[in-house]
Amino acid sequence: MATGNLRRRLHHADVDGRKNEHVDITDVDSLDEPLLGRSSYDNRGSEVYNPxxxxxxxxxxxxxxxxxxxxxxxxxxxxxxxxxxxxxxxxxxxGSMFGRLFPFTSDNENGNPVYLTPLQEERLDNLRRRLQISFDGSRIEHQDALRQLWKLAYPSREIPPLKSELWKEMGWQGTDPSTDFRGGGYISLENLIFFARNYPGSFQMLLNKVQGQRSDWEYPFAVAGINISFMLIQMLDLQSTVPSSKPGIRFVALLEQDENAFDHLYCVAFRMLDAQWLVKRASYMEFNEVMKSTKTQLERELVLEDVLAVKDLPSYTMLDK
Missing domain, CATH: 1.20.5 (Single alpha-helices involved in coiled-coils or other helix-helix interfaces)
Structure with a gap:
């Protein structure tokens, strides 16, 4: 199926993908068995004739x-x-790279082999190293990253002290943004900065909640971004030696095409979450439900056959640079 046809059917208002989605994903963690060639038995269970x-x-x-x-x-x-x-x-x-290239590592569901090319393994290892870095408010480079995020979010405003009531305007829960990480990953801050740099149109739209009819009690922008980072890490099975979930395996294939696939996927997920939020007319207490719905929709799109890069995802078209 052509990507164009798919995108025409999966409209922005139909973010759940339930009306027009042609892929039936009842268990996104399972893999279909690959066609390994002709079986020695036909579909009636009798042995195939061998002349x-x-x-x-x-x-x-x-x-x-x-x-x-x-x-x-x-x-x-x-x-x-x-x-x-x-x-x-x-x-x-x-445990060598040589071992990774042979089909002796399989997924947990069906025992299907998982292959990693040297490039995929290198980029996956680089991503995992990023995941291991916890946010540390005492580190100068982490403080500078927070200031950089503020400058990208509010170019014409003066950067506030690292502890200020002004940070709440960006969607941090307190006066000190570092407390919202709670020992979590520095990568979530990197994701927000990447979003602001590469898709400033969508970033500003979500930050300022300028689209759609909003509830009185909105989700906090920055904290939602942290939650999206952690959701993606779990969904893509990035903390395993080799990803075994179907979305995780498909994501590793995307790394072959783009070393920043995780960051681009983050931007898609954030935009998708906001679209889900508007469709469901959600308020703050329904944030977890909207997050689950976003995860389900993203899993559906990742396993589409014609998705060879993050830009092939139907929801990618919602991003505005």
Whole structure:
């Protein structure tokens, strides 16, 4: 199916994707078994006819030849099986990049192999290193990042002290933004900065809540951004050795095309959350419900066959630069 056709059917108002979504995802954590070639059994359970094997037994007079062939075939099969098991044990126990490139690591649901190219592994490792950095309000570079975020959000306003009532205007819960991280990842602040730099139109629209009919009790912008970062980390299974969820596996494929795929996906998720918020006419107490709905919709779009990059996601068209 062409991406254009898909996008025409998945309108912005239909953010749940329930009316027109053609993909039936009842369990996004499961994988369909790949087509590995023709089975040795047909769909009735009977053995498929093999002409070469049949011809072998046409000569009823050559019993010795049959026995000899059976004997050598048995030995050869055992040898191959033992060699394969020996190689698998060595690769599985080594934990090397060589082991990652062979299909001995599988997903938890169906045992389907997960392959990582060297480029995918490098970019996935870089992303994981970012995830390991906790926000530390005492570090100068983290303080500078907060100031940078303010400057991007309010270019014409003076940057306030790191503890100020003004930070609440951006959607932090208190006067000190560092308390909202609660030992969480610095990557969530990086995501907000990336959003402001690369999609300033959508960033300003969500920050200032300029679109749609809003509730009196709105979601806090900055804190919502932190929650989106953590939601994506869990959804994409980024803390596992190799992602095993279907969205996680598809995301690793996106890393092949774009090393900033996580940051771009974050921007899509934030825009999608705001669209869900408006459609559901939600208020602050319904934030968790809207977040779950956003996660479900994002999972649906990630597993579409023609999504080869974040920009192929139907909801990407909602972003405004």
């Amino acid at each position: 070469r094997r049949q011809d072998l037994w046409d000569d009823d007079d050559d019993d010795d030849r049959k026995k000899e062939l059976l004997h050598w075939s048995f030995l050869f099969s055992n040898l191959i099986a033992q060699w394969a098991q020996w190689l698998a044990n060595i690769i599985a126990s080594s």
